[in-house]
Amino acid sequence: MRRSFGLLIASIAINTNLFAAEAGMPQLDPTYWASQAFWLILIFSILYISISRFYLPKIKDNLDNRENKIKEDLENANKFKEQSEDKLKEYEIILENAKKEVNKILFESKNILDKNIQSKKQSMEKEIEKEIAIAQQEITELKKKSISSIQNISENIASNIIENISGDKLNESSIKSAVEDISKKNIGKYL
């Protein structure tokens, strides 16, 4: 590394000697100054005119076009977004209405059902009451019948028992009155 550095310095010396041998800076030689100035002004003017007349307006147009297009597209996108949001709102409203209607229908049908059930129940109850009343009547009739038949049976039984025990026939009417007496006393227990 050190050696190459030394070589470098040596060759710098050689090279600068070489450069010194050449004649000065060509930049300071005024021979072609006028020519360079002339051509510079000419070429730069042409360049300037063509750029400012043709190319910059074109590029500017392009950029403006793109910007407008992007702006338009963004606006459209926003518009569509709003539209979709409106649609969504509409849809939600429709959904809500539908839900309300469903509730209403449910409520109404429930009411109708309730009424139907109520009326059916009432009619059934009436019928049942009727049946019960009929049954009760029948039962009371049966009871009345059974009381008279119980009296007859008990008279017979009583006369038979008395006959069997004493061997005498008692007066039927006295037995009847005694049975009636007892049954009157005890009939409240069974009816």
Add this chain to the structure above:
Amino acid sequence: MQQFTVHKIGPEIKIGGIDLSFTNASLFMVISASIIILFLFLGSKEKKIIPNKTQLIAEMFYTFVAKMISDTAGSKAKPYFPFIFSLFMFVLFCNMVGMLPYSFTVTSHIIVTLILALFIFVAVTIIGFVKHGFKYLSIFVPSGVPAVLLPLITVIEIISYLSRPVSLSVRLFANMMAGHTMLKVFGGFVVSLGILGGWLPLSFSVALTGLEILVAFLQAYVFAILTCIYLNDALNLHH
């Protein structure tokens, strides 16, 4: 230094005793300008919403320069946009074309950069006087300076104003010349050190070429942005 010599191409053209012959410098000016025009032509030929590569690059140059102008000189500088765009493109492409081996770097000649700088200087001064009249002279009198220092500061301001064309032109010319001379020197080392020692300067040369391309772009940018700054001084007088 041979790469900087100007020589005649074709017949001698003399107008009024002044030699205006077509030279290799003129040739490379024409080449650079043609490349710019061809590039811009291709870049603006198809008006596509989604640009192709050339169009994209041309539009990038456009927005780059437009942004540079609006950042430094504001919206008032809009009418001068085509000039600054052409200036930037011309200097950039002259620098870049000069990076090709065996080519000639137009901007490495003081006379070229000086004419550009002088034109800018004169134009900016005229714009300043047209826009503000004699109030433009207040550019030399900064506000908020103590009265004792004011004469000194004013003199310094005048000198710095007058040296603008020199600094602008010498900066570009010296950068381009120094870079190309360096490349030439290291190229010479590669040859003189031969196959054994030539690798180090060769790698330097490669690195320097990269640096020079950066410098070529940077100097074009600096040239254009300084023009914008001078224009800003002339357009927006607030010191």
